[in-house]
Amino acid sequence: MSFVSFVEVFFSDWPESMKILLLLLLTALPLSAWGDKGHRIASALALKGLPPGPRAWFAGREGEVEDHASDPDRWRQDRKEGPRHFLDMEPYGGPDHLPRTLEEAHERLGGDYHRLGVVPWIIQDRWRDLVEAFRSGDPARVALATSILGHYIADSHVPLHTTLNHDGQATDQRGIHSRWETGLVERFLQPGDLEALPAEADPTFLTRPWDWLRASHALLPQLLEDDRSADRTTPAGDRGKLRTQAYWMMFWAKQGPGVKRQLQLSGKHLGDAVLNAWIAAGRPVPPAKAAP
Template sequence: MKKISVLLVIGFCLLQMQRAQAWGFFAHQRINRLAVFTLPPEMMGFYKHHIVYLTENAVNPDARRYAVKDEAPRHYIDLDEYGDSAVYKLPRRWEDAVKKYTEDTLMAYGIVPWQINRMKFQLTRAFKDRNAREILRLSADLGHYIGDGNVPLHTTSNYNGQMTNQKGIHGFWESRLPELFSDNYDFFVGRAEYVERPQQRAWQAVTEANTALDSVFTFERKLNAEYSPDKKYSYEQRGNVNTLVYSKAYSGDFHRMLGGQVERRMRAAIRMVGDFWYTCWVDAGQPDLNGLVDFKFSKEEQEQMQKEQQEWQKRREGNTKIREEAHNHPHGADEDHHAFAEVEGDCSCCSFHVFLTETKIEMPIFALPPSRIPSVTAK
């Protein structure tokens, strides 16, 4: 029998939240950035000139989740709440869905496919108005919602495996795997094409994502049975913090079992973002964007964006009451029941709690600097 000895610092869980990198935002930013290169020359100049903005602000919708009423449901749809074959039975038009289920019900279970279509109309209007500020803002936001709609775990109420004893699987699939393996993905998806029926395309993305969901849970459950907890998790240095993560071996095996699923969903998202940006531009009459290339946000706007980013970073670091409440109820107790798993990716505190539960370790409490937290070892 293996004996596992671990020393835990007071405040270990808090340290896990103080990360140097934007853990969980990697894929969203890469999707928006790569979508720029699918665009035709008439759009490429403007979008490429502002590619840094589109990349960095790909996460803005997540930053608004606690500040804007009704923002949270725009990121997901819990199809299982509507019964069997819901993805094929739900009305595609918002008005029809409201008549059948009421708006309160739709908001309770998420509206991401309808939100994508709504954003499409808003971006088209911005192109018609040749409003560079709104074109950039809405392009970044639309890319985020499309990215969410292509993630299998954004289509179920079991979004973080909390119903199947697989807590942490959301960040594992959405964050850990892309960060480890996406450098080897083929992201050449071709040129953007016009979307004849945007609402149907949004539902197609959600349907394909939901179809992949069973494999995510089944393969992780099977793999978990083959790994001891000390091999399933490992520490990685992030800045000056030792963070508990899914081990590279466990991640690699899961990634291979999925057979390219994460790559396919990222490719689909990149292509779809480019297609929607292009479609909005075409529907607006293909306005000349060359005159907008040199647009710059005002000093006041830049300061405001910087302030919002700083406030969001504080929330992510657990320095606000909102974040503390989210952490106290990490998997569904608060109103924004997808927020914790999606925004933070894999919660290291909760993963570590699962680790301790699985190994039945009695933990002595010591105060150690991060550099002296020992690795998990088996004897």
């Protein structure tokens, strides 16, 4: 029985808002996604995939874009910030029934909808900030807006950011969140491992975050299964499971291609976002650098 259906069955005569509250009490907010290394890799890939027009805005600022790519994770002591990094799909009935607007989310789930995650709408807002940054003519502002937007785009490519079972708490796989998104990345990924994919123009760009989230969610069953199967070799110690090199090698062999693909797509989709923001801003040319 899934975690949500458990709540549905055993608390069936509770009002909807109480059931959601219960789900929230039984879960904790997810950890930060990708870690600094992953967010840096995604930002660097995005810039590499840009055509010359928007690319010119970032000349000499590549490091800046990477340096700020994890900033939103540092804002999470603000209670409003956490839900900006994910969207839990189960309370809406799964990936095919997601609301498209915040109004619809509110209508369907009531006042607590915000705590179940708002990442697609935050991506839309931060994308509009980037369009404004291009219009302002300030390359430093463009670089910062790109970092911030890129953070939320990369988070939406983490399968465990699309589910109430975000840390394996419903399937007895606690800690899987960081094992997948930082454990594997920190241990095995080299920055040069991933090839940048070229950014593409897309007039329907603002609808895309839902596609990314659905694709991420579809990776969950295999991800959970691969962790369980790698874990069969893991001895239990006094303080829980002691994951050995054998676990990590096995988990990487199974999930490494998925981790790489999701990071590569995070970079590609940030590149798409930048290209489309630049087009929406009227294809501006960056200001000439002042003579030294």
